[in-house]
Amino acid sequence: MEAGGVPQFRYIVRIADTDIDGRMKLVWGLASIKGIGYTTALAVARHLGLNPEMTVGYLTDEQVSRIEEVLSDLTKLGLPGWLYNRRRDIETGKDMHLIGSDLLLYARRDIEREIRIGSYRGIRHKLGYKVRGQRTRTTGRLGMTVGVRKKREAKSGGKGG
Numbered sequence: 001m002e003a004g005g006v007p008q009f010r011y012i013v014r015i016a017d018t019d020i021d022g023r024m025k026l027v028w029g030l031a032s033i034k035g036i037g038y039t040t041a042l043a044v045a046r047h048l049g050l051n052p053e054m055t056v057g058y059l060t061d062e063q064v065s066r067i068e069e070v071l072s073d074l075t076k077l078g079l080p081g082w083l084y085n086r087r088r089d090i091e092t093g094k095d096m097h098l099i100g101s102d103l104l105l106y107a108r109r110d111i112e113r114e115i116r117i118g119s120y121r122g123i124r125h126k127l128g129y130k131v132r133g134q135r136t137r138t139t140g141r142l143g144m145t146v147g148v149r150k151k152r153e154a155k156s157g158g159k160g161g
Contacts, residue, residue, distance in 0.1 A: 085098060
């Protein structure tokens, strides 16, 4: 992909089943992959010896394959445990870092397990309510609003004309 020693620019680069805009900086391009944040992307770039400020479109095929190899198992980088997005997995007990569709699949499986065992969180998920303690009196409503009157209507309606 090189023409005269200069790497050819690509407007779309596919890394880990995600299309990344070739005009983005490397760190922000990697961070656009679901499950990879800025800090993780920076750690990957530094581990591979790539300039975090380089443009994604100038990556060679060999560099892209090295990035995908590292992203397939981030635990090999020796990152601190708090950086992983799935610590102490319930099934395996190991620290993992999931990206892309795996992350969505595991999240869906966790919610289904909560519903199946009938935990408080599972019941809230099943009923479609908020799960993390947010208020539900005024927010999180679906459908048409019933029983709510605006102040202006309430004032004019009470006077009789």
